Amino acid sequence: MYFSTLDYVVFALYGAVIIGLGLWVSREKEGHEKDTSDYFLAGKSLPWWAIGASLIASNISAEQFIGMSGSGFRVGLAIASYEWMAAVTLLVIAYFFLPIYLEKGIFTMPQFLEKRYDSRVRTLLAVFWLLVYVFINLTSVLYLGALALEGIMGVPLWTGIFCLALFSAVYSIYGGLKAVAFTDVVQVVVLVGGGLLTTYLALDAYGAGSGSIAGFMKLIKEVPGHFNMILFPGELTYPEIEAGQTVMKDAYQLLPGLGVLLGGMWVANLFYWGCNQYIIQRALAAKSIKEAQRGLAFAGYLKLLLPLIVVIPGIVAFALDAPIERGDQAYPWLLATYVGPGLRGLAFAALAAAIVSSLASMMNSTATIFTMDLYKNLINKEATERKLVQVGRIVGMIAIIIGALLAPQLSALDQAFQYIQEYTGFISPGVLAIFVLGLFWKKATPNAALVTALLSIPMSAGMKVLAPAVPFINRMGYVFVLSVLLIVVISLLEGKGKDHEKGVDLASARAESDAVFNGLAFGILGITAALYLIFW
Numbered sequence: 001m002y003f004s005t006l007d008y009v010v011f012a013l014y015g016a017v018i019i020g021l022g023l024w025v026s027r028e029k030e031g032h033e034k035d036t037s038d039y040f041l042a043g044k045s046l047p048w049w050a051i052g053a054s055l056i057a058s059n060i061s062a063e064q065f066i067g068m069s070g071s072g073f074r075v076g077l078a079i080a081s082y083e084w085m086a087a088v089t090l091l092v093i094a095y096f097f098l099p100i101y102l103e104k105g106i107f108t109m110p111q112f113l114e115k116r117y118d119s120r121v122r123t124l125l126a127v128f129w130l131l132v133y134v135f136i137n138l139t140s141v142l143y144l145g146a147l148a149l150e151g152i153m154g155v156p157l158w159t160g161i162f163c164l165a166l167f168s169a170v171y172s173i174y175g176g177l178k179a180v181a182f183t184d185v186v187q188v189v190v191l192v193g194g195g196l197l198t199t200y201l202a203l204d205a206y207g208a209g210s211g212s213i214a215g216f217m218k219l220i221k222e223v224p225g226h227f228n229m230i231l232f233p234g235e236l237t238y239p240e241i242e243a244g245q246t247v248m249k250d251a252y253q254l255l256p257g258l259g260v261l262l263g264g265m266w267v268a269n270l271f272y273w274g275c276n277q278y279i280i281q282r283a284l285a286a287k288s289i290k291e292a293q294r295g296l297a298f299a300g301y302l303k304l305l306l307p308l309i310v311v312i313p314g315i316v317a318f319a320l321d322a323p324i325e326r327g328d329q330a331y332p333w334l335l336a337t338y339v340g341p342g343l344r345g346l347a348f349a350a351l352a353a354a355i356v357s358s359l360a361s362m363m364n365s366t367a368t369i370f371t372m373d374l375y376k377n378l379i380n381k382e383a384t385e386r387k388l389v390q391v392g393r394i395v396g397m398i399a400i401i402i403g404a405l406l407a408p409q410l411s412a413l414d415q416a417f418q419y420i421q422e423y424t425g426f427i428s429p430g431v432l433a434i435f436v437l438g439l440f441w442k443k444a445t446p447n448a449a450l451v452t453a454l455l456s457i458p459m460s461a462g463m464k465v466l467a468p469a470v471p472f473i474n475r476m477g478y479v480f481v482l483s484v485l486l487i488v489v490i491s492l493l494e495g496k497g498k499d500h501e502k503g504v505d506l507a508s509a510r511a512e513s514d515a516v517f518n519g520l521a522f523g524i525l526g527i528t529a530a531l532y533l534i535f536w
Contacts (some may be wrong), residue, residue: 007331010345011352014190018356019170021186022179036107036372036388046285050181051295054282054361055090056302057184058483060191061358064310065351066144069329069334072314074238075251076226077535080307082269084528087300089269091521094283094296097274100439100504102289107434109277110373116438116502117446119377125434126373128427129277133366136424137278138359140405144408145355148332153348157408163356165404172360173396176389179205180360181282181408186355192302194350195309198339202316205338216312223319229535231255256471261532263423264476271428278365290514297520304527345353359400364401367392431455433483437491442503448490452483460482 035046046054051193071079088445106112110129146160155163172180200212207215220227225236236251259265273279286292317330324333329352339347376383383391430452437444459479463470470478491500 004341004344007341007343007345007348011349014345014349014352015167018183018186018353019167022172022183023449025179025182035424036385036392040105044285045287046181046282046291046295047287048291048294048298050185050283051286052298052302053188054181054357054441055279055295055299056306057187057191057353057357058180058278058282058361059143059299059358060188060306060310060354061141061314063194064306065354066148066328066331067535069314069317069331070329070502071254072226072239072311072317073322073324073330074249074314074327075231075236075254075313076223076228076258076318077286077307077311078229078231078251078255079264080253080311082228083303083311083530085261085265086269086273087303087524088528089266089273090296090300090303091524093274093280094271094293094517095521097280097439098283098292098296099289099510100506101284102286102292103508106284107372108369109275109280110369111436113438113449114377116504117434117444117449121192121434121446121449121453122373123378124450125431126369128431128453130366132424132427133278133362133369134399134402135406137364138362138399138405141355141358141362142403142407144328145352145359146407147328148351148355150332161404161407164352164359165400167352168356168359168363169397169400172363173393176364176392180364181285183360184357187357188302188354190346191350191357192305192309194347194353197343198335198347198350199308199312199316200335201340201343202313202338202423206217208315215316219312219315219319222317226315227320227533227535230257230260234255238327251472254473256474259471259474259477264429264473264478264480267429267432267476267480268425268473271432271434272424275428275431277369278361281361281365282370289512290517293514293517294520297517297524300524304524304531312349363396364392367396367441370395417503425472426457426460429460429476429480430483432490433480433487437484437487439504440506441488441491442499443491443495443497444487444503445491445494445500447494448487451490452486456483 009527020234068079068082101112104112104115105114108126110122110126113125142161145164146155146157149160149163150156150157203212203215203219204210205215207218228235231252233252234250237248238251239246240249256263283292283296286295313334314327315328317324317334322330322333324330335344335347335351371388375391376388380387434444434449434452438449456479459482460475463475463479464472
């Protein structure tokens with residue numbers, strides 16, 4: 001794709017602003033040296049707008065721009081359930097989970113598990129998260145980002161991976177969470193603005209220049225099958241390349257009807273938004289519980305908007321019969337074909353903002369978990385604050401290098417977004433069960449949590465082998481129920497029905513009612529309900 005001089009100027013300006021801002025906010029007052037609270041929790045000083053923006057910037061990456069557009073190309077608007085249900089999930093986390101986390105004064109999710117269970121559970125889950133962040137999250141974001149660079153600018157895959165890794169490391173490894181969070185405010189403005197620009201231009205082109213609204217109405221009329229939120233068996237099929245062969249797939253296997261609304265999608269969302277270090281870390285760094293809750297509500301409104309940015313372009317590419325082989329090529333093709341010179345730099349800056357902010361967040365959270373849960377807790381209990389910050393920086397660098405080396409291995413996938421969801425789903429049901437019962441059931445015991453954590457992957461893998469026809473979202477729901485039952489049975493047998501001494505006192509962690517948050521929450525619930533009624 002041809003980039004004009006103006007495109008390069010716009011993109012270079014974006015890069016300079018992000019790096020400059022990241023280094024500027026990382027400065028310390030004379031005589032003050034960064035400690036772990038500064039580096040990993042931004043000194044617990046984040047306001048609501050920085051929390052909400054950083055949550056979305058960290059969440060939205062190439063995984064959404066490329067991966068979700070690819071799924072939109074294949075299965076349509078139904079994939080937007082990940083976004084719209086996430087908006088409601090954020091309210092659940094803000095109201096029920098956050099007050100307990102903040103009352104405990106934790107740095108990491110594994111640290112909470114030690115406070116509630118014991119050090120064995122903390123260590124095991126810390127290792128789990130490190131594996132997921134490095135081998136699934138960092139790897140997939142680097143691959144999808146480099147795929148976009150290749151499709152849009154012709155940059156070779158390896159070169160793209162190297163450039164993205166270097167860009168994200170420049171400011172985040174030195175500055176820590178504060179640098180990540182405040183640059184994310186700029187990143188989210190760029191990714192939303194540039195993303196909406198791409199959607200507008202694509203819809204306008206599809207409507208033959210009659211405007212984006214006319215283009216959208218035409219899209220609904222001409223590809224109605226791609227605007228059903230609830231899919232049923234055999235309703236929508238699509239081609240997918242497997243081992244060099246094209247096979248027809250049933251979209252129901254990815255998004256199984258009412259099971260999306262009532263089953264495993266809740267497991268995926270509650271795990272991601274409520275138990276995931278690189279997401280919840282922003283809320284842990286809040287000035288207060290009110291700031292944290294309002295930040296999550298702000299993020300919820302942005303989630304309601306995001307399908308317009310990351311799903312609709314994929315549907316437009318489908319309606320235009322895009323000459324592509326893999327679904328994940330839809331967004332780069334659209335950008336290359338319909339976004340003209342002078343605007344491509346901005347649109348591409350939006351994509352780069354999404355990629356870089358996610359990589360920076362994942363590196364910081366990987367460093368936080370390793371440093372606070374493994375190094376300080378097991379390896380060097382007497383480590384100074386300075387030493388812990390140094391270790392965090394080294395681990396962040398190692399994590400991005402490993403991710404970069406592994407990223408090209410994902411090139412055989414048709415829809416990388418589904419790969420991420422399914423294989424994260426091997427861990428999420430058991431981990432979510434451990435958290436939910438640990439938070440809200442005082443009888444849950446450490447041994448019950450440990451056994452469930454160890455059996456989480458075997459249970460998920462076993463169900464995949466024994467019942468391959470069960471959609472993976474439903475499978476997550478079934479494994480979650482089994483995990484809950486496992487914890488309940490072991491806890492009752494072991495504890496003889498008594499409350500565990502580390503059970504959470506919900507009364508002491510209850511947050512004061514906030515009229516602003518309550519009003520925002522009702523708005524999100526109303527809009528989400530309306531969207532599902534319209535696109536049922």
